Amino acid sequence: MEWVVVVAVIVMLALSLLKVHVIFAIIIAGIIAGLMSGESLIRSVELLIEGMGGQANTALSYILLGVFAAMISYTGITSLLVKNLINKLTGKRTMLVLSIAVIASLSQNLIPVHIAFIPILIPPLLKIFDQMKLDRRAVASALTFGLKAPYVMLPVGFGLIFHQTIQEGMQNNGIGITISETTKALLLPGIGMIVGLLIAVFITYRKDRVAPQYLPNNYVEDKIENVQFNRKHLFTIIAILIALTSQIITESLVVGALAGIISMVALFCTPLSEGDAFVQKGVTMMGTIAFVMLVASGFGHILTETGSIQALVESSSALLKSNHLLIAFILLLVGLLITIGIGSSFGTIPIIAALYVPICLEAGFSPIATATLIGTAAALGDAGSPASDSTLGPTSGLSVDGKHHHIWDTCVPTFLHYNIPLFIFGLIASIIF
Structure with missing residues (x-):
């Protein structure tokens, strides 16, 4: 039973690397997991469908954020941003990539549209990328960094939800911890992600690269309008602030997105x-990502309901003694396998917390070290997972002209540059604390 998770994840990754669409890869891997656990084919499919509701809130949030992003784009304010980027950073590849990383980071807290900004901002820049022979894998790495690092390190916006989820997961299993302590616990793993970004931008993907044509280019380039900042743009910024405030107060992406949409109409x-x-347009931008998240939730439901994840952790913990370094290494490795399969760091935390806390208590880990292991294990695999919004988002913008492959140009680069440093820095932090 303990090998079910390993086999299912390997099947999903192998099919994805063979360029099978991620939706089919997840469905096939989920059915195989069910069959290996002794369930019938019909029951495996039923478990998959039952579990899809686990990400219904997230999927609806993405659709509404897509509509909100389409409205923001309609006002022309994104054209102003793109025009300024082109005017100031054309020929400055490194600065352009780092600027994209900063913009992506702001989407997690200051302007809570998450990945919905990518299909709006990135496609108009593709022609510039090609003219500069910029390696799009560097851009994918920058985008994924911005989608992950802020919520790992900062308890603001999506980060507040992430840190609160860790806090609740630990408290529900017998360990009390404050938000400030979770922030301290995840600071070093977050620094690991910064190191990974710098390696990707300044070393791995610094050379010229002509983007290969994977699919026929049916993309019609949007013209960048020569617009000036006006009253409508001011009201758009107010609507964005209303959406941000609503999301923070209610801690609901759905409410925040609805508030933004209503404000855009009410403010004309x-x-x-x-x-x-x-x-x-919103469904076109975000629909595929939302559905992948639903299917990934079903995949995670199969692994949880059949006891596969529990068996994996129990078999792993049976090998452990009192060596903190070995325990931390095994727990992070298990977290990597779980999260890369489920594709959601937020959705993985309750599962990991329920399994990790008893082991950490018995082994004598401090609350901060336990939070480090839970937070790092949840974040591990999110970058690099074919089913993660942190990889699906960048691909949605970079692949519209058929010159960017989801697995080889997004998942593999982000896995190498973020999961490896997250693992190493998380391991170090768990021993220090």
Whole structure:
């Protein structure tokens, strides 16, 4: 039973590397996990479908954020941003990539649109990337960094939700901890991600690269309008702030996105008559990602309900003695396998906390060290997972012209540059604390 998770994850990754679409890769891997656990084919499919509801809130959030992003794009304010990036950073590849990383980081706290900004911001820049012979894998690494590092290190916006989830998971299993302590616990793993970004930008992907054409180029380039900042843009910023405030107060992405959408209409930034067009564009941008998250939730449900994850942790803990370094290494490795399969660091925390806390208590880990292991294990695998929004988001913007492959150009680079330093720095932090 303990090998079910390992085999299922390997199957999913192997199919993805063979360029099978991630949705089919997850479904096939999930069915295999069910069959290996002794379930029938029909029951395996039923478990997959039952578990899809676990990410229904996230999927709806992504759709609504897509509509909100489409409305923001309609006002032309993103054209201002793209135009300024082109004017100031054309020919400055490193600065352009780092600027994209900063913008992506702001999407997790200051402007809580998460990945919805990527299909709006990145496609107009693709022509510039090609002219500069910029390696798109560097851009994918920058985007994934911005989508992950802020919530790992900072308890603000999405990060507050992540840190609170760790706090609740530990408290529910017998260890009390404060938000400030979880922030301290995850500071060093977050620094590891910064190291990974710098390696990707300044070493691995610094050379010229002509993007290969994977798929036929059916993309029609949007013209960058020569717009000036106006009253509508001011009201758009107000709507964004309303969305941010609503999300922080209610701790709900759905409420935040709805508040932003309603504000855009109420402040006459976008016409109500164009509502159908905005919804269609939002679904087009975010629909595939939302559905992948649903299927990934079903995959995780199969592994949980069949007891596969529990068996994996129990078999791993049976090998451990009193060596903290060995215990931390095994727990992080198990976390990597679990998260890369489920594809959601947020959704993985309750599972990991329930399994890790008893082991850490018995082994004598401090609360901060336990939080380090739980937070790092949850973040591990998110970068590099074919089913993660941290990889699906960058691909959604970089692949619109058929010159970027989800697995080889997003998942593999982000796995190498973020999971490895996260693992190493998380391991060190768990021993220090």
